[in-house]
Amino acid sequence: MEIIGERINGMFKDIKQAIIEKDKTAVQEWAVKQTENGATWLDVNTGASAEDQMAAMKWLITTIQEVVDTPLALDSTNYDIIEEGLKLCKRPALINSCHADRYKIERVFPMAVKYNAKVIGLAMSEESGIPKNAENRVALAMELVAAADEFGLPFEDLYIDPLILPINVAQDHAVEAMETLRQVKLLSDPAPKTVVGLSNVSQRCANRKLINRTMLAMLMACGLDAAIADANDDELMEAAATARVIMNKEIYCDSYVDLFKSKKY
Amino acid sequence: MPVQVLKERNSSKVTSITLGATKEQGGTRTGTITVGGEASLPFLHFEGEMPNKPVIAMEVVDRVPEEWNEELKAAFEGVMDSPAAWAKKSVEEFGADMIFLKLQSADPELGNSSPEKCIETVKSVLAAVGVPLAVVGCGIDEVDNKVIAAVAEACAGENLLLGFATQENYNTIVAACMVHKHTVIAQSPLDINICKQLNILISEMGLPLDKIIIDPSIGGLGYGIEYAYSIGERGRIGTLQGDKMLALPTLGTIGFEAWKAKEANVGIDEFPGWGEQAERGILWEAVTASALLQSGLDILVMRHPEAVKLVRKNIGDLMVPNSL
Numbered sequence: 001m002e003i004i005g006e007r008i009n010g011m012f013k014d015i016k017q018a019i020i021e022k023d024k025t026a027v028q029e030w031a032v033k034q035t036e037n038g039a040t041w042l043d044v045n046t047g048a049s050a051e052d053q054m055a056a057m058k059w060l061i062t063t064i065q066e067v068v069d070t071p072l073a074l075d076s077t078n079y080d081i082i083e084e085g086l087k088l089c090k091r092p093a094l095i096n097s098c099h100a101d102r103y104k105i106e107r108v109f110p111m112a113v114k115y116n117a118k119v120i121g122l123a124m125s126e127e128s129g130i131p132k133n134a135e136n137r138v139a140l141a142m143e144l145v146a147a148a149d150e151f152g153l154p155f156e157d158l159y160i161d162p163l164i165l166p167i168n169v170a171q172d173h174a175v176e177a178m179e180t181l182r183q184v185k186l187l188s189d190p191a192p193k194t195v196v197g198l199s200n201v202s203q204r205c206a207n208r209k210l211i212n213r214t215m216l217a218m219l220m221a222c223g224l225d226a227a228i229a230d231a232n233d234d235e236l237m238e239a240a241a242t243a244r245v246i247m248n249k250e251i252y253c254d255s256y257v258d259l260f261k262s263k264k265y
Numbered sequence: 266m267p268v269q270v271l272k273e274r275n276s277s278k279v280t281s282i283t284l285g286a287t288k289e290q291g292g293t294r295t296g297t298i299t300v301g302g303e304a305s306l307p308f309l310h311f312e313g314e315m316p317n318k319p320v321i322a323m324e325v326v327d328r329v330p331e332e333w334n335e336e337l338k339a340a341f342e343g344v345m346d347s348p349a350a351w352a353k354k355s356v357e358e359f360g361a362d363m364i365f366l367k368l369q370s371a372d373p374e375l376g377n378s379s380p381e382k383c384i385e386t387v388k389s390v391l392a393a394v395g396v397p398l399a400v401v402g403c404g405i406d407e408v409d410n411k412v413i414a415a416v417a418e419a420c421a422g423e424n425l426l427l428g429f430a431t432q433e434n435y436n437t438i439v440a441a442c443m444v445h446k447h448t449v450i451a452q453s454p455l456d457i458n459i460c461k462q463l464n465i466l467i468s469e470m471g472l473p474l475d476k477i478i479i480d481p482s483i484g485g486l487g488y489g490i491e492y493a494y495s496i497g498e499r500g501r502i503g504t505l506q507g508d509k510m511l512a513l514p515t516l517g518t519i520g521f522e523a524w525k526a527k528e529a530n531v532g533i534d535e536f537p538g539w540g541e542q543a544e545r546g547i548l549w550e551a552v553t554a555s556a557l558l559q560s561g562l563d564i565l566v567m568r569h570p571e572a573v574k575l576v577r578k579n580i581g582d583l584m585v586p587n588s589l
Contacts (some may be wrong), residue, residue: 251461255466259510
């Protein structure tokens, strides 16, 4: 299970402040803390408020890579910023993200191939928005899979995101996302990987952590490979480690939780 | 009819581990042995490389093992009272790749040899043969912690294979291996979960994973061999899927298990239908070994020279790359 640590994001006050003041402390602290707790990737998002987002992205990447060698997930809607970022990444990165719109695919997939990067492909398009049912999400996922084949992006380097919505406002979506995960795994051989932005499920809910980790375990059983999540939520990480053991993906031993955190999946 | 050969894509392989140390490496061995490195299930050469062949370590005991079968004792007649001579004969005459020296006389009831006496024995065997050496104690934790630690220190740099570290007793022997540059045998009781846990505990002490050989325990033919097989297979599949804590070469005490079996020992007079005991005992050991080779064993600890000969031929045949 790959956990994409979500904490280095300009939406958080400390990171926003760090970007404004060019103070590396908070960024580097979170880079280390997330890595030590088992994050496979670190998401990097400048937030919408940064004045010069290109400069902020570059600064964040350099600052993070000074203290850890964990690979980065570059999170931006501006692909020029992502491309500049990819040039700085020491290890193959993850592009977060690409809608199933043709013009976006044509911009992102060749770039991913060029920089040996992986891509999060969203099962939505500008036209359709987030489809209500699994069937339409899978159809969009298929377009992404076909595009991967067309542009020479290995299927395993494509992470399909079935999209999950807050459980308090869109309760009917979660089961559709789960069904999407099951079907996405049948689209190609080798199958594409799958990812979700996990914390979204509990936006504005009470019991956020409980909802997050329950959702994670259920999604894993449906074929989830990765989640953008809070890598420092210990109970979440423990649930992920346990789900792997229950699914027989990892041979049980008494230290399996520590092993999950120390080892990258 | 054209047949498409389906090949597994494995993401990981067994760690390669070198045993023994030459003069340049700080030891006195004339050669070293490397085991492990397999990137597929055993002998599926078309799916992944198998760079090192399984090796045979012949067992030498530091006391005359009166309890051994007469047939077995006859093979080593005249050398059983001298571990050095026994080892020399095993290597020079019977072609052992390694010597597996059991310091059984340290047992208070089987000789009560002092650590100093044990060191002397190990040194005499090191002087008699040039192959790498495995050294294990008598099986009593308190005694072995003294004996093996002393041997480790006295033979620093030899990169001996020292045993056994178990979940209940691993600190002393692992520390000795770390300080004096040896490799440890991590022994678990036919339990893949404990096997993995023990490797974690040992590596948490700071011994690198490429200094650990797994003894997952085995059963002889007719005495749980299928269970031993499934444990070995499970470990290898875990390894190939990327489980680093299981991705280590394995050792099996074949001779010990096979010759425990009633079928290896009783005479033809008792069971006329079973055939001659001498031949049957040898086959019992050889079949145990060749069956468990298929579970992925890297080091076979064996006793009878005729069984060794049969198994060596079997290994040679299995190591020929298949054309698929």
